Amino acid sequence: MAALAKDMAAGKWRLARACAVLLVPLLAIAAPQVSQAQDSRLQRLETTEAGRDWQAVGRLDVNGEGFCTGALIAPDLVLTAAHCLFDRDSRTRIAPQTIEFLAGWRNGRASAYRSVRQAVIHPNYVFDGELSTDRVRNDIALLQLQRPIRNTTVTPFETSLRPQKGARIGVVSYAHDRSEAPSLQDVCAVMARQEGVLVMSCDVDYGSSGAPVFSFEGGRARIVSVVSAKAEVSGQQVALGSALAEELDLLRAQLGNGRSAGQMPPGVGRVRVGERARSGGAKFIKN
The missing domain is CATH 2.40.10.10 (Trypsin-like serine proteases)
Structure with missing residues (x-):
């Protein structure tokens, strides 16, 4: 955790790629405040009821x-x-x-x-x-x-303002290994937020570009960001979301x-x- 915070503070990121790992300079981001709640696993929405x-x-x-x-x-x-x-x-x-x-x-x-x-x-x-x-x-x-x-x-879906650091969010996305049905991760976290960029603990992969990031405040799903990229910091996979x-x-x-x-x-x-x-x-x- 200390290494993660240090690299985030220094703006040291690695872009996750299929064949290589690339250092990516981003603006300095403060150390994340990780929620005590655990991120949920991906739930495949394969049935009519689930989706x-x-x-x-x-x-x-x-x-x-x-x-x-x-x-x-x-x-x-x-x-x-x-x-x-x-x-x-x-x-x-x-x-x-x-x-x-x-x-x-x-x-x-x-x-x-x-x-x-x-x-x-x-x-x-x-x-x-x-x-x-x-x-x-x-x-x-x-x-x-x-x-x-x-x-x-x-x-x-309705849209809403970007969530604050520490907020619980969710993502619905397709990916290269789940191209025939979307998957839902209804609990992941905003690890940091800076100048329109959300750093999130959400599980995303190839094909997830453009996936909606949801806030569930008030029991209603509203889109608060869009998945832009997958990155790595100190060996931890993170998702990067764009402004809205x-x-x-x-x-x-x-x-x-x-x-x-x-x-x-x-x-x-x-x-x-x-x-x-x-x-x-x-x-x-x-x-």
């Missing part, structure tokens, strides 16, 4: 070649991570029309299928191949669907102004997530 409350979380398939996680926050709006919309090799935006949102995807079926009409990312987000505090903080995107989802079993709050209002305004990824030049890149060594932003913790 009933989480139908608005879905898999984002990119041209059938890879995926991220996204969550419905309005009948026609999906919240996810900005890096899911970039090709790793070319570092260019991918065409939103190659993305499909599979609401409540479970065992080969979804509660609703929708293609994406347009997409916007945070104006300060830069996909430059390097993980940094600025990149994580601004790693959010909004996808506007071709048609709203009016299914009574798929209820959009006023940033989300900014993205809504961009959509209203028609500033979208739908108006892209020919030759725009596509994410190839199925190939781990070359995969783009759509695969978790590849940057």
Whole structure:
């Protein structure tokens, strides 16, 4: 625990990768205050009953070649991570029309299928191949669907302010080893919070990019952040979450102004997530 606090205070992070471990400089973060409550294990939402409350979380398939996680926050709006919309090799935006949102995807079926009409990312987000505090903080995107989802079993989630350090939170996500059904971790903790970046003890992996981070205050699940990356400090795995709050209002305004990824030049890149060594932003913790 002392080593963990020391490395966090020094801003020494390691980005968890499939083939290598990379030192990542982040801003100095104060030592975490770990709650006495234990983090819960992942619960697979494989049955209709288990997944009933989480139908608005879905898999984002990119041209059938890879995926991220996204969550419905309005009948026609999906919240996810900005890096899911970039090709790793070319570092260019991918065409939103190659993305499909599979609401409540479970065992080969979804509660609703929708293609994406347009997409916007945070104006300060830069996909430059390097993980940094600025990149994580601004790693959010909004996808506007071709048609709203009016299914009574798929209820959009409300959003709320970012939780404070020590708050208990939860995550619903897909991942490379659970791509056919989402998993819920309904108890994990905010270890630290600094300048829009949440450092969390939540269990995430490839495919979890863009997964909603929930607060359960008042017995109601509200989205308070989006999973951006997986990191390591002193051998402990942590998840990094992006800002939300006023940033989300900014993205809504961009959509209203028609500033979208739908108006892209020919030759725009596509994410190839199925190939781990070359995969783009759509695969978790590849940057």
